[in-house]
Amino acid sequence: xxxxxxxxxxxxxxxxxxxxxxxxxxxxxxSWAASTDLIRFGFRTLRELLHPPWDAEEISRQLYEIGxxxxxxxxxxxxxVGIVIAELVWTSLVNFGAVDSVIPAELxxxxxxxxxxxxxxxxxxxxxxxxxxxxxxxxxxxxxxxALESLAIDSFRHLVITRVVACIIALPxxxxxxxxxxxxxxxxxxxxxxxxxxxxxxxxxxxxxxWGDYILPTLMTGVLGFVVGTVASYFGYTVEESxxxxxxxxxxxxxxxxxxxxxxNLIILNQIMSFWFPGRAQ
Amino acid sequence: MxxxxxxxxxxxxxxxxIGTTRILEDVSFEIPRGTAFSILGRRGTGKTIALxxxxxxxxxxxxxxxxxxxEITKLDIRGLLRVRKSTGFVFQNSAVxxxxxxxxxIAFPLRYNSGKPExxxxxxxxxxxxxxxxxxxxxxxxxxxxVGMRKLLGFARALACDPAILLLDDxxxxxxxxxxxxxxxxxxxxxxxxxxxxxxxGNKMSEVRHISDQLAILDGGHMVACGPPNEVARxxxxxxxxFVSQEDF
Numbered sequence: 001x002x003x004x005x006x007x008x009x010x011x012x013x014x015x016x017x018x019x020x021x022x023x024x025x026x027x028x029x030x031s032w033a034a035s036t037d038l039i040r041f042g043f044r045t046l047r048e049l050l051h052p053p054w055d056a057e058e059i060s061r062q063l064y065e066i067g068x069x070x071x072x073x074x075x076x077x078x079x080x081v082g083i084v085i086a087e088l089v090w091t092s093l094v095n096f097g098a099v100d101s102v103i104p105a106e107l108x109x110x111x112x113x114x115x116x117x118x119x120x121x122x123x124x125x126x127x128x129x130x131x132x133x134x135x136x137x138x139x140x141x142x143x144x145x146x147a148l149e150s151l152a153i154d155s156f157r158h159l160v161i162t163r164v165v166a167c168i169i170a171l172p173x174x175x176x177x178x179x180x181x182x183x184x185x186x187x188x189x190x191x192x193x194x195x196x197x198x199x200x201x202x203x204x205x206x207x208x209x210x211w212g213d214y215i216l217p218t219l220m221t222g223v224l225g226f227v228v229g230t231v232a233s234y235f236g237y238t239v240e241e242s243x244x245x246x247x248x249x250x251x252x253x254x255x256x257x258x259x260x261x262x263x264x265n266l267i268i269l270n271q272i273m274s275f276w277f278p279g280r281a282q
Numbered sequence: 283m284x285x286x287x288x289x290x291x292x293x294x295x296x297x298x299x300i301g302t303t304r305i306l307e308d309v310s311f312e313i314p315r316g317t318a319f320s321i322l323g324r325r326g327t328g329k330t331i332a333l334x335x336x337x338x339x340x341x342x343x344x345x346x347x348x349x350x351x352x353e354i355t356k357l358d359i360r361g362l363l364r365v366r367k368s369t370g371f372v373f374q375n376s377a378v379x380x381x382x383x384x385x386x387x388i389a390f391p392l393r394y395n396s397g398k399p400e401x402x403x404x405x406x407x408x409x410x411x412x413x414x415x416x417x418x419x420x421x422x423x424x425x426x427x428x429v430g431m432r433k434l435l436g437f438a439r440a441l442a443c444d445p446a447i448l449l450l451d452d453x454x455x456x457x458x459x460x461x462x463x464x465x466x467x468x469x470x471x472x473x474x475x476x477x478x479x480x481x482x483x484g485n486k487m488s489e490v491r492h493i494s495d496q497l498a499i500l501d502g503g504h505m506v507a508c509g510p511p512n513e514v515a516r517x518x519x520x521x522x523x524x525f526v527s528q529e530d531f
Binding site: 143147 | 390
């Protein structure tokens with residue numbers, strides 16, 4: 001009995017490990033297929049972007065949805081982040097014996113070069129990535145994408161390219177708003193802790209910040225816009241399931257967009273800053 | 283097979299699988315221009331797949347599909363978009379654009395494809411709404427319409443660009459008897475006056491028998507019968523007998 005039981009246990013163990021191995025390999029092959037699909041989708045987006053004309057009316061509608069309607073979120077978040085960062089910068093610098101006067105300059109460099117692009121990218125990934133993913137998924141499962149195609153309208157150009165273009169245009173503008181909102185938040189903190197006037201604060205904010213600190217990182221957020229728009233569109237446009245698919249499309253859009261934004265912020269912005277401004281990268 | 287220029291749609295030994303399920307197996311038929319061809323089958327027999335294949339929304343695994351003598355299975359997206367300008371598609375679930383108004387749904391393909399000035403587009407929209415009896419509902423959103431009205435809107439949108447070929451996926455599905463009568467009258471008018479080629483998918487013989495010049499029964503991925511409605515009605519195949527007996531043909 002013991003021998004038989006042991007053999008049965010081993011057989012069961014073997015079959016469980018076999019099924020796990022099969023499940024792992026199928027999961028890996030699914031992930032691999034999804035990754036290559038996403039890359040192909042990205043190249044197709046890039047190719048179509050290089051072939052105008054684009055649908056200007058739809059782009060302006062998407063700019064309103066993606067850009068204008070994100071503005072309140074960006075402004076409020078910017079002010080709050082500005083207050084928090086000012087507090088952190090003050091705590092760190094005071095410990096090293098720095099005086100209050102250097103805080104606005106350090107704050108503005110952090111905002112323009114790192115926090116503005118990063119925070120805007122993350123917030124847009126959350127708000128817009130989810131919206132694009134869910135909207136395109138609903139259009140797909142209700143047959144509206146097929147309906148567009150049946151009416152001889154290129155659904156990829158009408159739905160995907162317009163959203164990606166809107167993201168590319170909106171991100172730098174929203175980043176600018178975010179950076180200035182953060183600086184305004186910094187002033188609120190400063191005003192609550194010292195008697196620094198607005199004129200003096202503004203003067204010190206721009207004291208050590210050049211155009212390069214603002215223009216390059218802000219323009220590079222156009223790349224983040226391309227990535228957020230493409231990733232979100234991919235998950236929505238290619239969904240094949242029903243209501244579950246909408247949930248997954250929206251969730252995956254947000255998760256992957258956020259990861260890409262963080263990674264790109266780290267790689268592109270840091271590398272570019274150290275390349276163009278070697279003395280001021282750190 | 284008739285290979286002259288009078289054939290609007292031709293399927294040549296078309297097969298299609300979804301996943302591991304074989305949906306269509308060596309399906310062949312041709313539809314002469316200006317005639318109505320109906321395919322009947324139970325739900326899930328691949329009628330919608332066949333319609334989507336016929337305008338390149340899906341690609342067949344095997345076989346060739348021709349629209350107006352042009353093999354669409356070889357075309358890229360630009361070629362397909364060009365071919366689709368001569369076709370209209372009425373979806374089973376209507377698939378109307380729910381973010382724009384009823385009138386805008388009809389104007390949308392016209393703005394993209396017709397190149398007409400806005401005044402002509404508005405006049406065309408008015409005519410289309412009048413044709414399907416939705417003239418009072420142009421400003422409503424699709425969500426405010428009943429299932430039957432949405433179906434009629436789907437018709438009006440598909441017909442906006444005056445297609446030479448109209449593909450219909452179960453056009454009577456879920457509509458009341460009055461709407462069904464409107465649809466029947468509309469289809470007869472399209473066939474007789476405008477010489478529009480109709481490919482109709484359905485699941486009741488009574489709905490299509492008065493309109494169709496040819497009728498086919500699809501079952502298990504195969505065409506089990508095909509011919510004029512009266513000939514098909516005499517066929518001995520048990521699936522065909524089921525369709526006939528239910529409809530007092």
